[in-house]
Amino acid sequence: MSNLSKLEFVALDISEKKYLSWVLDVEIHLTAKGLGDSIIEGNKASSRDKAKVMIFLRHHLDESLKVEYLTVKEPLELWIGLKERYDHLKTTVLPKAHYEWMHLQFQDYKIVIEYNSVVFSITSQLKLCGKTIRDEDMLEKTLTTFHASNMILQQQYREKGFQKYSELISCLLVAEQHNDLLMRNHEARPTKSALLSEAHGIEAHDQSEIRQNNRDHDNVRGYGKDKRRYSNRRGGGHNKRENSVGSPNNPSKGKGDHCHHCGLKGHWKNECRAPEHFVRLYQNFFKRKGNKGGAYSSNARVESHLTLKDDAQA
Structure with a gap:
């Protein structure tokens, strides 16, 4: 009786929505308990079995339905009554x-x-x-x-x-x-995503190598530039030749960038092409300047230039 009194499935309510599934559940459970013949017409079930089935059926009815079938004591009668009520479904x-x-x-x-x-x-x-x-x-x-x-x-x-x-x-x-x-x-991982990632990695690696090579190349060139600049700062660089023109140790050109051979501007002593008589005149002028001073040095230089011009025209 303890097994029959347990709620094995959802009780049938008055709304009639679960009647067909409720009927199937009742038939299965009663058959499993060996009491399925009690709801079949012409059955020969004992009074004890009929009582068990009646308790089981009433236990799985809604309270309102229990009241409506309160006087029914036979399980077959209750079963037929519910079927006639809900069979129109x-x-x-x-x-x-x-x-x-x-x-x-x-x-x-x-x-x-x-x-x-x-x-x-x-x-x-x-x-x-x-x-x-x-x-x-x-x-x-x-x-x-x-x-x-x-x-x-x-x-x-x-x-x-x-x-x-x-x-x-x-x-x-x-x-x-x-x-x-x-x-x-x-x-x-979408299609070709791994391949693209690998290609991007290779490209990034190649570009990093290119940048590294460029940095190395720039370092080498920069080192040479720095070295040249350092040499220019120490030795005068490309302006050394020009800066040393006025140096007292330079025997080729004198003060004011004049040729020491002829006294004219625009060339070095080793490039001088002045006539010999003009060179002698210029040299004699410096000798006289050394003896008499530089009072008329500018006039003598102008004179030497005019003499060179006249010789060139002749």
């Missing part, structure tokens, strides 16, 4: 289930398990109403409602020759899992 459930079955399409569902759940829900309602859906019907319903883009895939599944609906669903579930795994791998 078949006339409303069957057309609805039939409509849902007719418009059921595999392409309307994102995942296979969701479609499979709806299929069994509809077929169960049809079966409770006395209409059985065969495996051939479920196979054809599934294969003919594939999306148009999966036509080749649908033909491949049809060529496999499935005889049971469960075999097709198992195959579809496995394929869905494989596709989901492939999509996850693709999203984690």
Whole structure:
């Protein structure tokens, strides 16, 4: 009795929504307990078994229904009374289930398990109403409602020759899992992403080597520049020749960048082409300047220049 008094499933309420599934649950549980004959007409169940069934049925009825059938003591009488009260549900459930079955399409569902759940829900309602859906019907319903883009895939599944609906669903579930795994791998690392990363790494490495080579080359050139600048600072650089013109140690040119050979500007002593008589005149001028001083040095220099000019015209 302790097992019969436990609530094995949802109790039948007055709204009539769960009657068909409630009937199925009652039949299964009573059969499992060896009391299924008590709700069949013409049964020969003992009074003890009938009492057990009656307690079980009342325990799985809503409180309002218990009140309505308070005086009923036979389980078969209660069973027939509930059937007459809710049997009209078949006339409303069957057309609805039939409509849902007719418009059921595999392409309307994102995942296979969701479609499979709806299929069994509809077929169960049809079966409770006395209409059985065969495996051939479920196979054809599934294969003919594939999306148009999966036509080749649908033909491949049809060529496999499935005889049971469960075999097709198992195959579809496995394929869905494989596709989901492939999509996850693709999203984690898209196509050619590793190759592009490697190419970018090589390019970055090459550019870093180029920059390093340029820095090394610049360092070498910069070292030479610094060395030349250092030499220029110490030895005068490219201006050493010009800066040393006025040096007292330079025997080629004198003060004011004049040639020491002829006294003219614009050339060095070793490049002098002045006539010999002009050179002698210039040299004698310096000798006289050394003896008499520099009072008329400027006039003598002008005179020497004019003499050179006259010789050139002659």
